[in-house]
Amino acid sequence: MILPIQTLSPADLNAVRSILADGLENADGFNKVYIALASFVGVLLGMVIQMIIAFMQTRTQRKIASDQVVMLQRQLKIQRRANLRVAQDNVAAKRQVWIDELRKDAANYLATWQEISWEWEAIIEAAAKENTGKNSQIGKEAEKAHSANTVMDELPGFRERVSALSYKAHELQLRMRLRLNPTEDKHIELVDLLSQVEKSVGLFNREKSTLPTLQIQDRVRDSLENVVVKLQVILKEEWERVKQGEMPKKHDGRGR
Numbered sequence: 674m675i676l677p678i679q680t681l682s683p684a685d686l687n688a689v690r691s692i693l694a695d696g697l698e699n700a701d702g703f704n705k706v707y708i709a710l711a712s713f714v715g716v717l718l719g720m721v722i723q724m725i726i727a728f729m730q731t732r733t734q735r736k737i738a739s740d741q742v743v744m745l746q747r748q749l750k751i752q753r754r755a756n757l758r759v760a761q762d763n764v765a766a767k768r769q770v771w772i773d774e775l776r777k778d779a780a781n782y783l784a785t786w787q788e789i790s791w792e793w794e795a796i797i798e799a800a801a802k803e804n805t806g807k808n809s810q811i812g813k814e815a816e817k818a819h820s821a822n823t824v825m826d827e828l829p830g831f832r833e834r835v836s837a838l839s840y841k842a843h844e845l846q847l848r849m850r851l852r853l854n855p856t857e858d859k860h861i862e863l864v865d866l867l868s869q870v871e872k873s874v875g876l877f878n879r880e881k882s883t884l885p886t887l888q889i890q891d892r893v894r895d896s897l898e899n900v901v902v903k904l905q906v907i908l909k910e911e912w913e914r915v916k917q918g919e920m921p922k923k924h925d926g927r928g929r
Contacts, residue, residue, distance in 0.1 A: 765915045772911050775852050779904050782845040783897050786870050789838045790893045793877030794886045796831050842871075859910075863903045870896045 846867055853860040873896040876882040876889045 768911060768915050771852060772908055772915070775849060776904070776908060778845050778848045778852075779900070782842055782849065782867070783870070783900060785838050785842040785845065786874050787893070787897060789835055789842065790874045790877065790890060792831060792835050792838070793874070794890060796827065797877060797879070797886050799827065859903065859907050863900070863907065866896065866900045866903055870900060872896075 849867070850864060853863065855861065870893070873889070873892045876884055876892065877886065882889070
């Protein structure tokens with residue numbers, strides 16, 4: 674059986690052409706919308722990515738800055754500790770010099786006054802022996818001549834030696850007092866004890882005292898010992914400060 678062939682009428686062809694044209698127009702519009710939407714999404718996505726990148730960079734920069742601040746603070750702290758250690762070492766070195774010089778001057782000072790006391794004791798004992806000889810029965814005229822050749826001859830040398838020793842002792846006392854702090858009790862007490870040494874030795878002067886030389890020497894030894902004991906306390910405290918690395922207190926400009 675043979676089917677008849679149908680043909681499209683001009684109206685149908687026009688309808689088909691209209692449908693095809695509308696489809697093409699709709700597809701083109703859809704493509705334009707799709708392209709515009711895709712472009713917008715692309716721009717939006719790009720902005721989002723840029724914001725994310727900027728945020729990450731900002732956070733990274735902040736972290737780097739924070740780390741740098743922390744590192745700088747650590748370096749400053751280390752530097753402060755180093756500076757403090759250097760300052761403490763310098764102070765300790767100066768304090769050690771102070772200790773050594775005070776000990777040295779004090780030893781010379783005490784030894785000098787001890788020597789002065791021995792000079793006085795020797796001249797007084799020599800004079801006492803002459804006076805005893807004058808009252809003996811061994812020829813008064815000969816004893817007088819002997820006296821003239823002993824004590825009188827020794828007096829100039831005695832005075833010269835005592836004068837030189839006294840000058841040395843006075844200089845040493847000034848050196849010590851300039852190292853001491855006039856506001857610290859122990860230092861004030863030490864200065865008083867130094868004066869007591871001089872007063873004890875001064876008892877040998879027959880114009881000031883008639884005490885026996887042995888009794889005076891006992892007083893001199895006691896006064897010397899008192900100075901030694903007080904110095905040991907002061908020097909021990911200073912040595913403890915050296916070991917502990919203590920910073921100095923601001924006294925009166927001496928830098929101790």
